[in-house]
Amino acid sequence: MLRPISAKSNDSMSSSDNKTTNRLASLGVTQTEQVPPLFAELRSRFDRETPAVHDESSWKQFRDAWLGRKSGVLTQITDNWLKPATPELKRAVGAAMNELRAHVESKIEERRAAIESGAEDAAHERVDVSLPGVIRPIGSHHLIRQVFEDVEDIFFSIGFSVVEGPEIETPYYNFEALNIPEFHPVRDDMDTFYLDLPKGAAVPLLLRTHTSPMQIRTMEKQKPPVRVIVPGKVYRRDNPDATHSFAFHQVEGLAVDTDITFCDFTGTIEYFVKQFFGPSVKTRFRPSYFPFTEPSVEFDVSCIFCGGSGAAAGGGTCGKCKGAGWIELFGAGMVDPAVYGFVKYDAKKVNGFAFGMGIDRLAMLKYGIDDLQVFFQNDARFLRQFP
Ligand code: DAH
Secondary structure, three states: OOOOOOHHHHHHOOOOHHHHHOOHHHHOOOOHHHHHHHHHHHHHHHHHHHHHOOOHHHHHHHHHHHHOOOOOHHHHHHHHHHOOOOHHHHHHHHHHHHHHHHHHHHHHHHHHHHHHHOHHHHHHOOOOOOOOOOOOOOOOOOHHHHHHHHHHHHHHOOOOEEOOOOOEEOHHHHOHHHOOOOOOHHHHOOOOOEOOOOOOOOOOOEEOOOOOHHHHHHHHHOOOOEEEEEEEEEEOOOOOEOOEOOEEEEEEEEEEEOOOOHHHHHHHHHHHHHHHHOOOOOEEEEEEEEOOEEEEEEEEEEOOOOOOOOEOOOOOEOOOOOOOOEEEEEEEEEEOHHHHHHOOOOOOOOEEEEEEEEHHHHHHHHHOOOOOOHHHHOOHHHHOOOO
């Protein structure tokens, strides 16, 4: 940064700097030959200071320091050197001063033009390629997103496509068309978030409690064969704890055709589970109940943590499967013929299977995470472990 030379800040100057505030006599200048070196010194000081002037404000300070009418260097020369000088010296000082003034004025004008055109900025902002770079951290997909993609890839590879649906649903799609009539007891589990709608709204709206409504929406839109998976976010009135959250993630699956058997169903699930957890896991299914599947099953996988033995590595029972050797994975079943009635499929001609898996749960099992809440806290120390 330039330090402008001005009469007011003389105290910081070297002896050669403040000569212009003294008269020639007190500088010991009595002969005309002594004049040119004095001006040469000033000129070289000016030339040294010029390159430091890069912007408008330093330019103004610089101009005032040299050409300012009250106390600029040239005014000081006039007042202190020229005016009191003997006629002989006056001529020499006058000539040298005119030369210096011309030099100063032209250089100062040159600087102004350069600053105004931006050429100065460009010259000063030249890139220093030797400087170390700035490391900008690049984000990565959230673990939940990564697991979604893993699941999608596996089902892609066996001919499923991905569809997505609305998170705000009508009770018809969330319940009735899935064979869950208004007073069916399973609604208790799914008592959910209803939207505050203006009076007179045609239908109530709610946040979907599962991705299953997309079974209905998909079948309404297309004829069999259907092979889709539906990744998405779902909502329930659950209090947050290590395994519950009011928002979580599911992938729904639906396959409907004229010749789908229970074997296709279990084979598909087994293929998925082995692709997802590794070839050594075993699967089993147990009878269960869902209103929209018949028969319904619950799929289990051999415990990923103890290898299905039920025993912990350090002795005792495995804490994850509580010694059972099996872990409950997700619900599924053959599509209940009643559901086909809602989408105008001929229940006598088609059959198929459906499943609905919790993605958060799959991620927790695969990566040994024991608290669901870490998915929603966005603590970078957690997220960074899954680049
Ligand atoms: N929708 C069920 C739930 O959220 C999960 C489910 C079970 C989906 C069985 C299915 C199925 O498609 O066949 O609890």
